[in-house]
Amino acid sequence: MDFKQLGEFALIDLIKVDAIHNKDNVVIGIGDDAAALIPAPHQLQLVTTDMLVEMVHFDLSTTSAWQLGYKSIAVNLSDIAAMGGKPTHVVISIALPSYLSVDFVVSLYEGMKEICHEFGVNIVGGDTVASPNGLVINVTAMGEVDPKNLQRRSGASVGDLVVVTGALGDSGCGLELLQQGTWTEHEFFQPLVLRHVTPRPQVAAGAMLASFGSTSMNDISDGLASEVNEIAAASQVGIRIYAKMIPLSAEVCAAAGALGKDGLEYALYGGEDYQLVFTIPSQQLSLISQADLGIKLTVIGEVIEQRHGVLLVDEEGVELQLEPKGYDHFRQ
Numbered sequence: 001m002d003f004k005q006l007g008e009f010a011l012i013d014l015i016k017v018d019a020i021h022n023k024d025n026v027v028i029g030i031g032d033d034a035a036a037l038i039p040a041p042h043q044l045q046l047v048t049t050d051m052l053v054e055m056v057h058f059d060l061s062t063t064s065a066w067q068l069g070y071k072s073i074a075v076n077l078s079d080i081a082a083m084g085g086k087p088t089h090v091v092i093s094i095a096l097p098s099y100l101s102v103d104f105v106v107s108l109y110e111g112m113k114e115i116c117h118e119f120g121v122n123i124v125g126g127d128t129v130a131s132p133n134g135l136v137i138n139v140t141a142m143g144e145v146d147p148k149n150l151q152r153r154s155g156a157s158v159g160d161l162v163v164v165t166g167a168l169g170d171s172g173c174g175l176e177l178l179q180q181g182t183w184t185e186h187e188f189f190q191p192l193v194l195r196h197v198t199p200r201p202q203v204a205a206g207a208m209l210a211s212f213g214s215t216s217m218n219d220i221s222d223g224l225a226s227e228v229n230e231i232a233a234a235s236q237v238g239i240r241i242y243a244k245m246i247p248l249s250a251e252v253c254a255a256a257g258a259l260g261k262d263g264l265e266y267a268l269y270g271g272e273d274y275q276l277v278f279t280i281p282s283q284q285l286s287l288i289s290q291a292d293l294g295i296k297l298t299v300i301g302e303v304i305e306q307r308h309g310v311l312l313v314d315e316e317g318v319e320l321q322l323e324p325k326g327y328d329h330f331r332q
């Protein structure tokens, strides 16, 4: 069915179904001039927004409506995770081109509701408009954090370790496989593509690491090189990371080999892994290791004095400046 047949208001009625998972903190959700929410006592309110634009962030020939819905929420929850917080609500705005169908929108929201359900997040509002050209999705996520666990980019100190969650580079490699149309050629390509189209935000890890005393944190949306440079600039420190220590999955190593590429390049510059990079004193990190929290953590470097800048020790042991050349919207 096309949007004309159904109309804007009936479409919103479809969106409204199953939008609220946690009734305790919502007085008014979808259906009034604004949502009315109950803030948690003694918590800081977090607000973040990321927009996804067709052919900039996604290509509808390589991602399904469901996957796109899931990812649109995931990238926003990832920013709440990087503040050490717990996501609570989202507001979703969509600009719909006429070549999409009502079924597409229903499926988009099924993906959104799946991840919202998984993380206990309510959809409390949004906006629905027509687009003359291309699908645009904007999500605003809200969350809460105990003030003592708030994670900034600016808290790193000389001597802290630099650590990442998970493995890096899968998403950038998955994107390249999708763009080349070669992702069906090998079985080990498929997990990479899935990590690109349906990334999992590291919400539990962010809150846990914060409670164990991480000093700064960033989520990896534009690539590790860019994110560590942001921490270094905000904290007025230098950072040294070691190429050999950067965790790469077996799949990205195999795929990079097949493509004649270097897996490390995807990790440093590919982006969209939505893992966390953080700094932490070594004593605090050993407490986390002892607690065995089931989160994959890898030390990749250390915080050094600002005058050294941001450095990468390459696989041959040569120290180079690590330029913040991740994804830049105006330099692609």
Ligand SMILES: Nc1ncnc2c1ncn2[C@@H]1O[C@H](COP(=O)(O)OP(=O)(O)O)[C@@H](O)[C@H]1O
Pocket: 049, 050, 079, 221, 222
């Ligand atoms: N158009 C804008 N208006 C106001 N603030 C913005 C705008 N774009 C980005 N920001 C702010 O700039 C900072 C960095 O944004 P961004 O690089 O997108 O962060 P992230 O990579 O964590 O999503 C954030 O505080 C964000 O809210």
Ligand SMILES: Cc1ncc(C[n+]2csc(CCOP(=O)(O)OP(=O)(O)O)c2C)c(N)n1
Pocket: 050, 051, 055, 056, 057, 058, 059, 075, 175, 221, 222, 270, 271, 272, 327
């Ligand atoms: C069709 C398509 N082309 C290119 C990319 C790669 N890409 C687009 S945006 C982006 C970086 C992350 O998005 P951004 O809007 O910068 O998020 P933020 O850093 O604000 O969280 C990357 C790697 C993609 N995912 N899909």
Ligand SMILES: [Mg+2]
Pocket: 049, 050
């Ligand atoms: Mg952003």
Ligand SMILES: [Mg+2]
Pocket: 078, 079, 082, 218, 219, 220, 221
């Ligand atoms: Mg971020």
Ligand SMILES: [Mg+2]
Pocket: 050, 075, 079, 221
């Ligand atoms: Mg972001």
